[in-house]
Structure formats: structure tokens, C-alpha cells
Amino acid sequence: MKEKGSPTYRQALLRDTLFLVIILAVATALLAVFPEKRPAVTTVSWKFFVELILILPAVMVLMGLFAVFVSREMVVKYLGKSSGIKGFLLAIFFGALPTGPLYVAFPLAAALISKGARLANIVIFLSAWACIKIPQEMVELQFLGLKFMATRLTLIIIFVILMGLAIERMIDWTDRKASGSRGGKNGSNI
Amino acid sequence: MNATIILINLVTLICLIIAFIKDRKKAIKGLAIAAKTFIRILPVVFIIIIIIGLLLGFVPKTLIARIIGEQAGFGGLLIVALTGAILHIPSLISYPLAGSLLQSGASVTAVAAFITTLTMIGLVTLPLEIKELGKKMALLRNGLSFIIALIIALLMGVIL
Numbered sequence: 001m002k003e004k005g006s007p008t009y010r011q012a013l014l015r016d017t018l019f020l021v022i023i024l025a026v027a028t029a030l031l032a033v034f035p036e037k038r039p040a041v042t043t044v045s046w047k048f049f050v051e052l053i054l055i056l057p058a059v060m061v062l063m064g065l066f067a068v069f070v071s072r073e074m075v076v077k078y079l080g081k082s083s084g085i086k087g088f089l090l091a092i093f094f095g096a097l098p099t100g101p102l103y104v105a106f107p108l109a110a111a112l113i114s115k116g117a118r119l120a121n122i123v124i125f126l127s128a129w130a131c132i133k134i135p136q137e138m139v140e141l142q143f144l145g146l147k148f149m150a151t152r153l154t155l156i157i158i159f160v161i162l163m164g165l166a167i168e169r170m171i172d173w174t175d176r177k178a179s180g181s182r183g184g185k186n187g188s189n190i
Numbered sequence: 191m192n193a194t195i196i197l198i199n200l201v202t203l204i205c206l207i208i209a210f211i212k213d214r215k216k217a218i219k220g221l222a223i224a225a226k227t228f229i230r231i232l233p234v235v236f237i238i239i240i241i242i243g244l245l246l247g248f249v250p251k252t253l254i255a256r257i258i259g260e261q262a263g264f265g266g267l268l269i270v271a272l273t274g275a276i277l278h279i280p281s282l283i284s285y286p287l288a289g290s291l292l293q294s295g296a297s298v299t300a301v302a303a304f305i306t307t308l309t310m311i312g313l314v315t316l317p318l319e320i321k322e323l324g325k326k327m328a329l330l331r332n333g334l335s336f337i338i339a340l341i342i343a344l345l346m347g348v349i350l
Contacts, residue, residue, distance in 0.1 A: 045243030064224030131309035143289035
């Protein structure tokens, strides 16, 4: 992430800023044509701006700290050998730690596979990494409320474990059958 | 200021203090990463804030309700889920957007489907996932995630 960061980082930042300028121009034009909408739009935008600016820096700091302090070796060490329910929970725990975007997790998962970790745990780890990040859950709590966040979190944990087991079964099955068979059009049996 | 905002800032402050006590150099490195990520995400934050403002200001609730509201049906749900799977916006920023959609007449099911596919499925990062983990695993994970997201969304609609 760091090695190839600089040029793409700058390009992406530039692209997003350009997009921001366009959106800003569109918004300004719209509000110039419909002045009666101005108070509504600015009030809403200002409200969301304040909430985000009070939350995002903290979230970024949390993610930065965990990215530095939780090493790859640590994750591989713990997830490589754990099994059973404990393995599932550890996979969710390590996935949920606030560390970087999903693509950072792919090489980690590949390392886990080569270490002989259980396939279900790897899928659970990846899925938890994708959608159960701790700071993200706090932001969800802020903008969607406790009931929404807690229900979705519970459902996701249950289904992610089921999916991990299902994918493990399917891959074992297709591997045993033949190396050339295509896995895929399944999924109704979860 | 509400409880969540205070909580997350407090947690961060405590983590920061612990980090500095444990290893000053690492803590500073973490802060540098944080600053870099924050700058990177900032334009998108402003884009989403403007879009939310325009959305709530201009798009009538009845229209949103008709497309992705309670009575929108399975077609609307599929569209939202697919949009979430294709879009590549940071999940952090998707929550305020989702919250504003909910306020403006979208159903719980639609909003849950949107966030869940947005976070779980990465069509943009799929080539990388295939490269690192193999075709079978990557396609199975993304495909099943889509189905799971729909199930979770429908259950959310029933429960809430």
C-alpha cells in the first residue's frame, strides 16, 4: 500500500478534487436557479458536515494506529492455528480491527492460506474486514441509529460464519471432484 | 454533540495515549497514516455532503419512496444492491448517505442492502482478489456475499 502509494494517491486525490469542483459547480448553478431551495440544502449539508468533521478525524487516527500496531505476523500467527468457534470469533475480531481497506487484506488472506489456515476462517476474516470494522460501526450508530446498527451487525456475523462454512464445503467438494470443475452457480443452500 | 461522537473521540484519545506510552515512533507513524488517509478522503466527504444536501433539498420524498421505498418491491431492492456492489465509495462516507436516504423515504431493506453490498462486495477490487486468492474463492465470496446481503436486507425489513 505504501510502496506504490505516491503517484496513485496523488492521482486519485486530484481526480476526486476535480469531481468535487464539478459537483460544487452543479450545486451552485442549481441553487442559483432555485433560490427558494437554498435554506433547505445548506441546512442539511451543514448538519452532515458538522457531524462528519467531529467523527472522521478520530476514526482516521484509530485506523492509523491499528494499522501500525497490529502487525501482519500477529494476525497470521493467531489465525493460522486457531480452530472451531474460537477460530470464527478470532477471525471476526481480527477482521473488525480498524485497519485499512479491503485490498490490504487479500495478501494477508493469501498468506493465511499458504500457512494452512482453515478456509472458513479466511472467508470470515475477509468478510469481517470488509463490513464489521469497529469505527465504521460507530459511524453507522451515529447516522442510522442503535437499532439499525445492532440488528445489521448481528445478522452479518451470523451469515458471514454460515457463508464461510458454505464456501469451505464447496471448495473442498470441487477440489475433491476434479481440479477442472467450476465452482459457482450455488448459493441457495446457505 | 451526542453520545456517539463523544464516545468515539474518547476511545481514540485513550488509544492514542496508550500508543504514545507504548511506542512513540510507531504512534507518530500511525498519526501520519491517519493524516494522509484523512486528506485522501476529504474531497469525497465534501462531495457526499453536497449530494446529501441536494438529495434532501430537491428530490421529493415521494419519488425516493417510489423507487426504493416500502412499496418499491424486489426490483428496487435489486437495483440498490447492484448499485452498492458497483460503487466504490469509502464505507465510512456511505453511512451518512444511507442515513439521509432513510430520512427521505427509502425503506430499511433498501438502505441495509445498499450498505451491505457496498462494504462486502468490491467489483473494483475483484481482479486483485482473484489474483491473490484464486478465481474460485473470490467469485464464490463475492457472489454469496450478494445473496447474503439481500437476505440480511429482507430480514432487516421484517425485524425493524
